[in-house]
Amino acid sequence: MTERTYRLVVRAARASFAALGLRIDVRGVEHLPMSGGAVVASNHVSSPDFLFVGLVGRERGRYVRFLAKHGVFLPPVLGDAMRAMRHIEVDRAHGEVALRHAVEAVRAGEVVGIFPEATISHSWELRPFRPGAAAVATWCQVPLVPVAVWGSHRIGRSGRLGLRRGVPVTIVVGEPLRPAADADPYAVSEQLSARVAALLEQAMDAYPDQPRDDADRWWLPRSRGGTAPSVEDGLRIDEEGMRRADLAAEQRAKRSRRRSRASARKLRRG
Secondary structure (H helix, E strand, C coil): CHEEEEEEEEHHHHHHHHHHCEEEEEHHHHHCCCCEEEEEEEECCCCCCHHHHHHHHHHHHCEEEEEHHEEEEEEEHHHHHHHHHHEECCHHHHHHHHHCCCHHEEEEEECCCCCCCCCCCCCCCCCCCCCCCHHHHHHHCCEEEEEEECCHHCCCCCCCCCCCCCEEEEEEECCCCCCCCCCHHHHHHHHCCCCHHHHHHHHHHHHCCCCHHHHHHHHHCHCCCCCCCCCHHHHHHHHHHHHHHHHHHHHHHHHHHHHHHHHHHHHHHH
16 A cells, blocks of 8 residues: 555655754664554654654654544545544544554554553643553554653744744654563553653753743743643643543534535435
């Protein structure tokens, strides 16, 4: 099957990164297998994280098939592109369906990318992990590759105009977990969370920038002297955001069903 759409998207992303002068530092890419099924699990601090985690795959000649929320697949052009790249649609009300598709992809030798936090963390700290990534790797007996991304949240920020140029983005890939066939996915998920947390600390330690002044400390977590929301406040903001996104997706789906029914009535009337 052709990967033409995916290649075009990767080229466009790289051109955009170059135009913005992003300083991308990828470490530990050798931990992603060059063949066979695998699950990549990353923290999530910004919308373009999938582009940066996808770069890890391209460094190893792989295409990562990401699990992405249902709403991303609704816009006609974007949705068509997501399906052409064989990303996996997630309906949060029926997450088991997405997991079945993820298992099928991994067993077919694909690399599947999952953000176990299920949404962007507004505290920049790790949210509790959901067990899906660990479950797929355990059921399929494939490597579970932890990844941490740091700096991507500085490229653009809600309420601020434009995109920042010259921002460093650090991506650290860790040694894979290889869960036993009888392992408890929840226990594996805890191990994965600890591994990603350690990689995130490495990424922050290696990050070349520091805040310019107190007003620029928004992109650091509280634990590092920043002014990001606390972990508790961040969780509340995250959950509210997910509820709004789910409601918006439900409303879009209802409008789409109404349009489909209206079209069907017109066809029947001839």
